Amino acid sequence: MSLQHILELCGIAFFAVSGALVANQKSKPDWFGVTFIGFITSIGGGSIRDMLLGSYPLSWVKDPTIIYVIIASIVITSLFFNKLIRFKKIFFIFDTLGIAMFTILGTEKALNFHVDPAIAAIMGMFSAIMGGVIRDVLTNQVPVIFRKEIYATACLIGAIVYLILNALNCERYTCLIASTLIIIAIRVVAVKYQLSLPQFNREK
DSSP: OOHHHHHHHHHHHHHHHHHHHHHHHHOOOOHHHHHHHHHHHHHHHHHHHHHHHTOOSOHHHHOTHHHHHHHHHHHHHHHTHHHHHHOTHHHHHHHHHHHHHHHHHHHHHHHHTTOOHHHHHHHHHHHHHHHHHHHHHHTTOOOGGGSSSOSHHHHHHHHHHHHHHHHTTOOHHHHHHHHHHHHHHHHHHHHHTTOOOOOOOOOO
């Protein structure tokens, strides 16, 4: 099993946990409901990316391990739910780790399809945020990209950093680690200091 595959599975697990936590905070769903939300959160963004790139079969169809990881993550969340839910930062940690990994791995996969670097960065961002957007819609929340916090922008910056380092012929894992840490750092600083982008002008 390659390091990239391990990182992908880790990102899937992080998103599955965050999806399960959100589902339980909004309602009292049964096991199927929680698993469905965890599944959508984990594979939604990557599936949209793969469909746009024409990459078939979709990753979770080709690799059943992804399904097993999601189910295992839901079970672990259930076993430790009371402990996890006590710490408000747990959801932030899992979500941030998930988007960081998915952004860079999604960008890298797009480059392998020989798309323009700008498109690759967008595909990386889609990989990271679209699962969370679908999760928020299904749990009747304002999608995270519409909230006053730096989220998708952090993913986009991380993808751009990856592209720059890759263009400079830096070693692959250096690109992966550096750009992933950039996304995590931006998210942590933005949340800690309540930073946000300027509001779009609206007619008064």
